[in-house]
Amino acid sequence: MFVKKLLYSLSFIVVFILSIVSCTKIRTTEIGSDVIPPVDNVTVFDTVLEIQSEIIPLADSTRMRDTGTHALGIMQDPSFGITSGEVYLQLLAQLSSGSPIKQPFGPPDSILGLDSVVLSLRYRSLYGDSNAMENLKVFEIDQSSGFRDSSLGYLISQPSFAANNLLGQKSFTFSSFNDSLIYLRANDTVKTVNEIRIPLDNSFGLRLMSYDSTIYKSDTNFNSQFRGFAIKADEGSAAKRAMAYISLIDGGTRLTFHYRKKVNNAADTVVTEFVFRNKANANLISRNNSGTPYAANLATGTGTNQSELYLQSTPGSVAMLSIPGLSGLSNRLVYRAALIAERLDGLEDNYFNEPSVMFLDAVNTDPGGSGYYTIPKSFITSATNVLKYEPAQFGGILKNNKYEFDLTRYVQGIVTDGDPSYPLRLYAPYITRPVLYGTSTTYTMNIATPVTRGRIIVGGGANTTKKLRLYIVYSRI
DSSP: OHHHHHHHHHHHHHHHHHHHHTOSSOOGGGOOSSSOOOOOSSSOEEEEEEOEEEEEEOOOOOEEOTTSOEEEEEEEETTTEEEEEEEEEOOEEOEETTEEOSOTTOOGGGEEEEEEEEEEEEEEEEEEOTTOEEEEEEEEEOGGGOOOOOSSOEETTSOOOOEEEEEEEEEEEGGGGGSOEEEEETTEEEEEOSEEEEEEOHHHHHHHHHOOHHHHTOHHHHHTTOOOEEEEEOTTOSBOEEEEEEESSSTTSEEEEEEEEEETTEEEEEEEEEEOOSOOEEEEEEEEOTTSHHHHHHHTTTTSOOSEEEEETTTTEEEEEEOTTTTTOOOEEEEEEEEEEEEEOOTTTTTSOOOSOOEEEEEOOSTTOOSEEOOTTTOOBOSSSTTSBOHHHHOOSOBTTEEEEEOHHHHHHHHHHOOOOOOEEEEOOSEEOOBOTTSSOBOOEEOSOSTTOOEEEEEOTTOSSSOOEEEEEEEEO
16 A cells, blocks of 8 residues: 555656646746756756847936935046036025915014024935045026926936036035034024035125015015025045935925024024925036046947946946847746846945946837837836835845846746847946836836946956856756
8 A cells, every 4th residue: 555655646746747847838927936956967957148248328318306315526436437416406485374485584674683594405325435525615506597496307417507606615524424413593402413514605695684575475586586506516625535415305405594683672593494395406417437447448348248347327337238049049947047247346346336226127129119128027016115126036236246137037938938039238227217028118217326326347248257147047848
């Protein structure tokens, strides 16, 4: 009896294995990649496909909206060059019952004097060397600049707006931005953190305080007298080594007037604040890679298979990849297919580290097609992740000095279903809008945030020690 049961169990296992191995039509969505059998070169094999790679500039149409985190400063990276971030914004008197306060300072004849006027910016984080020391300058935006409220946001590549009237400046060590600050606010002592405070000239404050109710009656009238602020890092700063990131929509970004006025026939210390309550903002980013290894990498990129790929987040670069051997691969059961990119050492990587996430998508080369697809069958959307997909599963997070992208279902679809093999893009976009493969839906994602943060060098297809490659574990059918 025992022998019969044993034979029955063994026969069931054999039939089950044969039913899988002999199948010529594999439903790729049913093949997982969590459990991969060991390669024994008897029933389970592995292979590596070569990848052709080249680096090119990333065409960019990024717009910074009011809700985005804005980059401010100058960052000199010996591998990738100089990045500059300028911030433009308008701050307005607070509303009362939905309308601007007609005279936010009260009757002009009640004002006894202005003690100080301070521009505060809500600090969020930094990228680069925390010991950077930069002089931040605040200018008045010229009336002729064309700067205005924009619900779409300005392109980060927009040329600088004219701003020539210097209102104030202050030098900072970037590591101090998250220090605790204590200052007087009217008759109270205030303790705060994550606040960049730049004192402005009192003559500017008195000018705004002198405007009558006609000017403050509407934002349009006020803008006709004062267009807003331009904040820039001085190119002559002592150590231009980092980028600071600020939030405009947080209450910590404001213009504060500390002044004295008559209240009930007695002198009192008063505070009035202007806040960011419209969409008049811009974050203008410029890159200069002249004379850097990155510039040399870009110059030799087009039409060659490169050994090094210099990948810079928006506005930056993109690696264009092709896998010639994939379209001719025979039908097989694919247990695992991973695109592997290994990190190479760059200059001062300890200060200028990798993007938070790298992304991989496909170039639409279908007849009459254009644009980009998410990776067919391998890219899965997510309703719970803020990125709208799961990079821990799909790939894109640096681990053990390499990136691995799971292309198992994509490769299975090519070898079994005859799906197209597309050129691929490896990059770190601030925002990207590929079409979900198999649909007409544009899928907008914010990937590598905040803007300008992150860069990395990885081995390309021609690298002899850390080759970019597609690794496949499979069984024959």
